[in-house]
Amino acid sequence: MPNQAKFKDPKISVVIPVYNVEPFVGKCLSTLVHQTFQDFEIIAVNDGSKDGSLAILREFERNYANIIVIDQPNAGMSMARNRGMEAARGEYLCFVDSDDYVSPYFLEELYRAVTENDADIACCYYYYHFVRSDVLYKYPFRCHGVFSRDVAMNKLLHDTQIQSLVWNKIYKRSLFTDYGITFPSMAFEDLATANKLFSHANKVVVIDKALYYYSQQSTSTLATINADKINDFIRATAMVRATLENVGVYSDYEKAYHALCRKTGLCCLYYVLKMHLRERKGANCLSNLNRVRRGIFYCCSKQFKLENLRRHMPDVTVCPPALKENYSTR
Known part of the structure; x- marks a missing residue:
């Protein structure tokens, strides 16, 4: 178990899931230990x-008092994040992926934004870092300011002005607990x-500064798309509706949710075609396209129930095998 006495009552807990990122994790941690904001802990799982x-993690743990390393058998990124949250003691939570890196002002700017505006979530802009070509591209966000839950949820569901990413944000830990x-x-x-968190946030602030560097690699979820991931994309979209219904606000965001479904549907149709072309196998392609269509239509239907999704949309099944290990870097 980690030594919880190493760094008492930090303001922020930064959770980093780590899996086979030897070439990158050192840079990730180096940018975090050199933050201008000092009152934080790093929990690397x-x-x-x-x-x-x-x-590499153990070496950083020996050299920095605010780093806690947890070692566990492979369980996937989500389980690693959850394990890190269990160990977190900060008032605020932040997530950084282990092959990404951050600006020296990342924590300072987000902490200032969330506390000065009495917000539950603060978001920043980010760069795409295309690793193979070593090119940086600043994602073209089109909004900044302080937003009510209603405005923030609409922006999040449209997935352009605010995106459903967890790593360019800081959260009150109480949203999770x-x-x-x-x-x-x-x-x-x-x-x-992200949609669960935003549905409970009273206020969200977006700052117009790019402070996070997202490393686009050949091992990301979208680069290694397969049948399981396409099914998960539709399932995650269905879970968003279930969240809105559970909170009792689906009717308020129905139009925005349908926009999200259209985007998911178009992406999944493209992924099915890409997958079959990559494997040079046409069998089941039309069936899979129809499965995607049925799944998206059901997500928008008045008869929707999350537990019935699989009955209305049989899983996309193809040629590419699912990843052998229960892990994706994105």
């Missing part, structure tokens, strides 16, 4: 890495989780 990631929110064990878990 090694999720059964088979490379030298754990050794008071409402029992954890990450589901699936791909596209951010989509399902």
Whole structure:
């Protein structure tokens, strides 16, 4: 178990799930230990890495009093994040992926934004870092300011002005603990989780500064798309509706939710075609396209119930095998 006495009562807990990222995790941690904001802990959860990631984590743990390393068998990114949350003691939570890195002002700016505006969530802009070509691209956000729950939820559901990502944000930890929110064990878990968090946030602030560097690699969820992930994308979209219904606000956001469904549907249709072309196998392609269509239509239907999704949309099944290990880096 980690030594919880190492760094007492930090303001922020930064949770980092780690799996086979030996070439990148050192840079990730280096950018965090050199933050201008100092009152925080880092909880790095090694999720059964088979490379030298754990050794790098242990070296940082020896050298920095605010780093806690948890080692567990491979269980997937969501379970690693959940394990980190269990150990967290900060008033605020932040998530950083282990192959990404951050600006020296990342925590300072987000903490200032969330506290000065008495908000529950603060978001920042980010860069895409295309690792292979070493190119940086600033994502073109189109909003900043302080937003009520209603405005923030509409922006999140449209998934352009605010995106369903967990890593470019800071959250009051009470959002997770008071409402029992954890990450589901699936791909596209951010989509399902972010909407739960926003549905309980009274105020959200977005700052117009790019402070996070997202590393786009060949091992990301979208780069390694397969049948299981397509099914999870639709399931995560269905979980968003279930969240809205459980909170009693689905009718308020029905139009925005339908926009999300259209985006999910178009993406999944593209992924099915891409998957079959990659494998050079046409069998089941039309059936899979129809399964996606049926699933999206059901998500928007008046008869929707999350537990009945699989009955209305049989799983997309194809050629590409699912990943052998229960893990995705995105």
